[in-house]
Amino acid sequence: MADEGLTNPTGIANSDIRKTVVTLPEGFSTNPSLAEGLEVCSEADLARETAKSAPGAGCPNASKIGTVEVETPILDENVDGSLFIAKPYENPFNSLLALYIVIKNPTLGIVVKQPLNVIPDPVTGRLTTVAENLPQLPFSHFTLHFREGTRSPLASPPGCGTYEAKAELTPWSGGPPVTTTSAFQIITGPNAGPCPSGGLPPFRPGLVAGTLNNAAGRFSPFNVRLFRTDSEQEFTRFSIKLPPGIVGILAGIPYCSDAAIARAQARTGPLGGHEELADPSCPAASEIGHTLVGAGVGSALAYAPGKIYLAGPYKGTAFSLVAITAGVVGPFDVGTVVVRQGFKVDRETAEVFIDATESDPIPHIIKGIPVHARDIRAYVDRSKFVFNPTSCERTSTASTLLGSGLDFGSLADDRPVTVSTPFQAADCAALKFEPKLSLQLKGGTKRGAHPAFKATLKMNGGPEKGEANIARAQVTLPRSAFLEQAHIKTICTRVQFRSDQCPAGSVYGFARAYTPVLDTPVEGPVYLRSSEHQLPDLVASLHSDKITVDLVGRIDSLNGRIRNTFEAAPDAPVTKFVLTMQGGKKGLIVNSTNLCKGKHKAIADFTAQNGKVSNTRPEVTAKCARAKKGKAKKQKRRAG
């Protein structure tokens, strides 16, 4: 402010400024990286700032984020000052973000202390700084210099272009405020790189995932890390598909209730994050891991730890994970951040995945502070929870991440990018494979009868049990079992099956599988479902409160004998599997001979996930009446 009136006797002095409102251009925001290692200046600290106080005697040195230089016509020399971060919620504005300017000259005994209220736009993060009741001191130049580098308090927008800051200056003289603007250009991208083409930053996120110990069938923590660089689009949402066979023991783990999650979500006050740290909303019994989210721009990020809990149904999924993060970074507490991810299990492959559509978006802005999440880590490390596949096939963890596009607030321009990271379990050969199958025909044993059929498979399945899971199961019935074609009446079409609208008449049996993964068995009807094969498929639609798995069996023949093949059983542990097919009018099998005469053997060929095979010829048993002892003795005597 040129103030000729102070230096020229004929000039007219300008009024001093009473209030400034400075609005930075949109895209400029606070940098969360600032918070790491930052201290704050309390009102008591500020009170200790005197003209002669040494640096750090008042506001801590670690709370200083910039410098001030004032040139005034009434002094021969410039006066320097510092810019400090005020203690959140314990400052004159009772706000999250506030600054103190402390200008002093020990020689002249000058000290000026000025609080600044920083108001971030809750939607865009655009910063407006308000200083009121400025001292009536004339100055010609006032320079405020924010610290640059890795812990810079300000983050610039990722796109190049011309940006304009605006200042509204209100004089002490009582006149109307004067508005002034200043435009400047950003001509390079982050880290002095090129400007993003078309203004749209690239999006090439990275993924690292896997278990710490990859021994097949063994427990091991599973870690996932998603990351991006400064120059890339922000994350908005993500999906993750775990490698086939990576399973968690859900049995015995209670859900964190919706009420508890709501309590966490309500912790948005000034100490919301601290409240969550002191008294977690979800019970420890539900905890399955923890998170670490790195936010900010530049090479150093601010990390906020959180916890992962098992939770109930969410957005149509049977169960979910909830990541609860106490938003406490350095001196700031932005409350508790809750992100819930719907967990899905593929019906046919039993692969486990998180789908973006059934999950919460990654928070972009919290209390006006853009998060700039760049490094998201999830450690699923509950003891004896995650265990490895029993297949040593090379697989991968795949993730589809959505970049924010040009407009973070709009999902329409989100850019999906799929990344994957290889995964392969080891030492599969050490796992044995000893399935035990028993087959029974129940009901009529005579020729022409339609008996019910029961197959019971027992295995020593489960983590640390040393047995590989089944990959393929093929059972060929004895020659005595004819197909009763006339009993194939109602069939569930694939369209009906997809919409869970199979007619009741298409149910021909029932199946139940016991797994150590779940508290309850998975069980459900067995349908005849139309297929691309000659006969309809035999589909066991197995349900529990957490998962639905369809076990698809192809029916064909081996030299005329009925054969069923479950071609792709999921790599999941099973201790017992029972398949029961109805008899009588819905019996698909008709005896072509009296079952009580002779032995009737099936062919059972099983392949394990580790490639081992088991080929047996189990006898199909039937309940045959024994000859009465007395009658047998009589016959013996006559013969004798």
Next chain:
Amino acid sequence: MRRRAAWLGIAAATLACASLATAAVIQQGNLRITVLSQIQPYKLPRKGTAPIAVFVSGHLSTPKGGIPAQLQKLTVKVNRHGLLQSKGLPVCEISQLQPASTERAMQNCGDAVIGSGQFWAHIVLPDQGAYPTHGRLLIFNSRKNGKPVLLTHIFTSNPFFSSFVISFAIRKTKGLYGTELSASLPQALGSWGYVDRIKLTLKRKYTYKGQHLSYFNSGCPAPQGVPRVVFPLALASFDFAEDISLTAKVEKACAVKE
């Protein structure tokens, strides 16, 4: 040389038989039925009957492609000069045939068999591609409620071991056609069976109380002084799903055996 002569003899006989076979072709919409039939011998007595063998082939096709409509009922009316004779012929029970392989059916009821052949069908399931099945066919003499019936045993091992029995009721009728055989198919074939083709040879001679008898017998209905005649042997009615009915008249020529 003798072997070659034998082959030539068989070929000549086959050609002669073929020349005697007649075909009836009927069509409605996209459904065509071709019935090929033949009886032997050509010469038959003017009065009374003589043992005959009947060969019948029925072929359902669709000129515009696709699978024929489902045959649900088959009725065959036989000329009154034809006679089905089962007196003294062993009887086979349906329980002896269903289910059974062809071999087992012959073991159980071989002495009641009166004909054999083959069949071709398509199994069409909803939302499912049709698949062909083919099998052997045996016809047995039987009785139901004291009345004569024919049991047609069908066995297929391709793709699956499967058997079923079609029961033809036999009843006397008045008029030109004196005997009627009728069967309802879906009950036995299941709701999804689409018959494409059947080939049958009906022939059974047997001895009862010293008499040489035949299950199938016919005379030649030529008027006095006429040595040869073409006469309506049978009238076959096919009832399909979707209310489609077709009737084929099978005519045969015969000469009077003096």
